[in-house]
Amino acid sequence: MPLPIVSATTPLHEAARELGGISVVTFNVLMPNSQDGWWVFKYYDAEVPAEARTWAHRHELFRAKLLFACPDVLCLQEASEPSFASDFAFLFQAGYDARLHRKTRFRPATFFRSDRFDLVADRHTDRALTLLLRPTTGPMVAVVNVHLSATPDPKRRFRQVFDALDGLRKELSRRGLAPGDTTIVVAGDFNGHPEGTGTDTLLRGGTVGPDFREPGHPDTSLSSVPRRHVFTPLHDAYRDELGQPPITLLGSRLMAYTPGPDGLPDALIEAIDAIYDRFRGEAPVLTWPGVQAWARAINGAERGSELRKAVSRTTEHPEPHLTRSDFQAIYRSEVAEGRFWSVQHDLQACGVATEPERTLFAASLDRIYHSTALPLLALWDPLTPEQQRDLAERKLGLPNAWHPSDHLPLGVILGLGDGASAPLADPR
Numbered sequence: 001m002p003l004p005i006v007s008a009t010t011p012l013h014e015a016a017r018e019l020g021g022i023s024v025v026t027f028n029v030l031m032p033n034s035q036d037g038w039w040v041f042k043y044y045d046a047e048v049p050a051e052a053r054t055w056a057h058r059h060e061l062f063r064a065k066l067l068f069a070c071p072d073v074l075c076l077q078e079a080s081e082p083s084f085a086s087d088f089a090f091l092f093q094a095g096y097d098a099r100l101h102r103k104t105r106f107r108p109a110t111f112f113r114s115d116r117f118d119l120v121a122d123r124h125t126d127r128a129l130t131l132l133l134r135p136t137t138g139p140m141v142a143v144v145n146v147h148l149s150a151t152p153d154p155k156r157r158f159r160q161v162f163d164a165l166d167g168l169r170k171e172l173s174r175r176g177l178a179p180g181d182t183t184i185v186v187a188g189d190f191n192g193h194p195e196g197t198g199t200d201t202l203l204r205g206g207t208v209g210p211d212f213r214e215p216g217h218p219d220t221s222l223s224s225v226p227r228r229h230v231f232t233p234l235h236d237a238y239r240d241e242l243g244q245p246p247i248t249l250l251g252s253r254l255m256a257y258t259p260g261p262d263g264l265p266d267a268l269i270e271a272i273d274a275i276y277d278r279f280r281g282e283a284p285v286l287t288w289p290g291v292q293a294w295a296r297a298i299n300g301a302e303r304g305s306e307l308r309k310a311v312s313r314t315t316e317h318p319e320p321h322l323t324r325s326d327f328q329a330i331y332r333s334e335v336a337e338g339r340f341w342s343v344q345h346d347l348q349a350c351g352v353a354t355e356p357e358r359t360l361f362a363a364s365l366d367r368i369y370h371s372t373a374l375p376l377l378a379l380w381d382p383l384t385p386e387q388q389r390d391l392a393e394r395k396l397g398l399p400n401a402w403h404p405s406d407h408l409p410l411g412v413i414l415g416l417g418d419g420a421s422a423p424l425a426d427p428r
Contacts, residue, residue, distance in 0.1 A: 003241055004378045006413070008387075012380055013070040016413045019377045022116070022135065023071040026187035026368055027409035028078055028147070029062065030399065031106060035083040039304065040399075043341050045252050045358075046348035048400055058404035063090045065404075069380075070094070071411060072113050073133075075187045077147035079109040101129045108145040108188065117141075121171050126156075128164035132171060132182065138416030139183050139373065142168050146188035148199070150338070154214045157191065158198035158222040165202075165229040179230045185414070186234060186369040189407065193364050194236065194245055198222040203369050205233025234369040237376050237412045245364035248408045252397030254344055256355035259335050267355065268343075269328065274352040276327045286327060288320040298346040305339070306330055306346075341406075358395045368412050380411030 006015045016023040031037030034055045041053040051057060066074065067090060074096070080087065084100050088111075091098070097114040099122045101107040108129040112119070117133040120140070124130075129145045144164050148157040164186075172182060186203060194200040196215045198208045209226035213219075238246045257268040279290040279297075286294070291314065295307040309330045314320035322330075334343050347353040370376065383391075387402060398406045 003376060006378050006380045006411070008380075008382055008384045011068055011070060012411055012413070013072070015378060016072065019413055019415075021377045021413045021415045022073065022141075023069070023380075023411060023413050024073045024075070024143070024185055024187060024368060024370075025066075025069060025071040025380070025409050025411040026075040026077075026145070026189075026366055027066075028189045028366060028405060028407035029076050030405035030407065031078045032058070032062075032080050032083060032087040034059070034080075034087055036080045036105075039299070039342070041300075042298075042345040043251075043399055043406055044345075045396055045400070046345075046353075047396070052401040053399075057401075058399075059087070061402065061404040062088075065409075066091065067094055069409075069411065072116050073141075073143055073185070074111040075143065075145035076109045076111070077145070077189045078106040080105075081107060084109065099129060099131060101127075106147060108147050110143055110145045112143075121175075123164075123167045123171055125163045125167050126160050128160055128188075130164055130168050130171075132168075135416060140177075140181060141374070142182050142184045144168065144184065144186040144188075146186065146190065148189065148191045150191040152217075154192075154198060154217045154220055155222050158202065158208065158227075161186070161199045161202055162208075162223075162227055162229070165231065169230050180232070183371040183373045184231055184234060184369075185371075185374065187367070187410070189366050191365055194239065194367060200236070202227065202229060203234045204236075205229075232372055234371060235376070237368045237370055238379060238410060239367070241376060241379060245367070246408075246410060247362045247364055248366040248410060249361075249363040249406055250391065250398045250408070251341060251361045251406055252358045252395055253340075253361045254347070254353055254355060255357045255359050257344065257347060257353065258359075258361075259340060264332065264335065268347075271347050271352045271354075272328055272331050273324065275346065275350045276322075276324055278350060278352070285324075286322040288314065291320075291322060294350075298349050305337075306334065306342075309333060358397075360391065360395050360397055366407060366410055368410050370412070370414055374414040374416070376412060377415050378413040380409075380413075382409045382411065 012023045033040045044053050096111040098111040100109045102124045110131050120132040122131050127147050131143045133141045148160050207226050207228045210221050279294040280286045291310050295302045313326045
């Protein structure tokens with residue numbers, strides 16, 4: 001019998017209370033920009049009003065979404081350390097405690113309801129934050145919040161997950177506890193489709209050894225020795241229940257300009273040339289004042305990766321300037337580094353995107369794994385029917401005026417073993 005799907009119009013914590021379980025949500029929040037992340041406005045399609053891209057607008061969307069769901073455990077990715085306390089003050093005021101990863105710029109942060117859990121320990125490894133939580137009823141719960149590396153390095157992603165689980169083993173051993181004395185949730189942004197990956201194989205209880213290869217990296221060995229974790233195999237909540245990974249990243253693409261396996265399409269190169277000609281003016285090449293004007297047009301100020309690359313290229317010439325091939329190379333580099341969203345914004349900001357037809361780019365990057373001892377009671381649908389129709393009909397993608405991130409959150413309700421039959425108090 002299919003498990004219930006909790007609608008986005010139903011508070012997740014209320015459904016968890018009715019089912020006698022705990023609710024867990026994971027959400028890559030796309031670097032909050034109250035103090036950092038100035039470039040986030042470039043993720044939006046041109047038709048989204050400027051005021052809808054501001055942190056004030058995004059903050060209100062986060063506040064409304066997260067407090068309405070009010071999960072027992074909330075795993076966020078891409079939190080910003082300088083503004084963390086103010087960015088998410090509304091969660092602390094609602095009764096949450098939290099731990100923020102001690103390192104990296106885009107940090108995992110795990111919130112938990114202080115009236116539901118006591119924090120036993122926290123461990124900080126490469127792009128993974130592990131909290132050991134003792135609930136008011138039921139077994140100990142270890143929550144591993146990951147934001148795996150986005151670089152084309154499957155070996156590092158595998159090590160990030162293995163080291164987090166091995167660190168949990170060491171923490172339990174230090175406390176005189178066996179692996180079976182705790183249940184596990186691993187949630188977050190895995191930065192890749194799960195099929196055939198070393199991380200998925202490891203989490204599901206498989207062995208990853210020297211001969212293991214991921215489909216997209218046939219020449220890369222993930223480990224010089226056989227690796228497996230000491231815990232019981234974990235389940236991928238959404239994929240095991242629905243039969244396929246959920247779509248968690250959605251972005252609009254201008255079809256005529258979208259790069260393909262054969263490189264940049266002619267229409268994109270022509271649009272890049274049109275930007276060059278606009279800021280070149282009557283000069284034979286793009287002079288430094290033109291470079292500065294271009295940077296201000298696309299980034300709102302003289303800043304950004306495009307300008308840094310321009311600076312490095314202008315120094316190759318006696319008089320600072322960019323040739324047409326220099327300019328094309330900058331944008332080829334941006335695409336190669338995965339910033340097509342930024343390139344598309346530049347086409348629109350400079351008025352050279354003449355083909356309006358859009359499609360949606362979709363990927364499955366986020367997941368929630370759980371122990372068998374934490375049985376899956378329900379899944380969460382983060383989108384209302386109206387929002388689903390908006391995506392399907394307008395193909396506007398994320399983020400947009402009603403959603404503050406390029407990722408969709410995932411949520412589950414899990415049973416607490418022997419304590420699952422005890423109703424949990426309403427957190428409001």
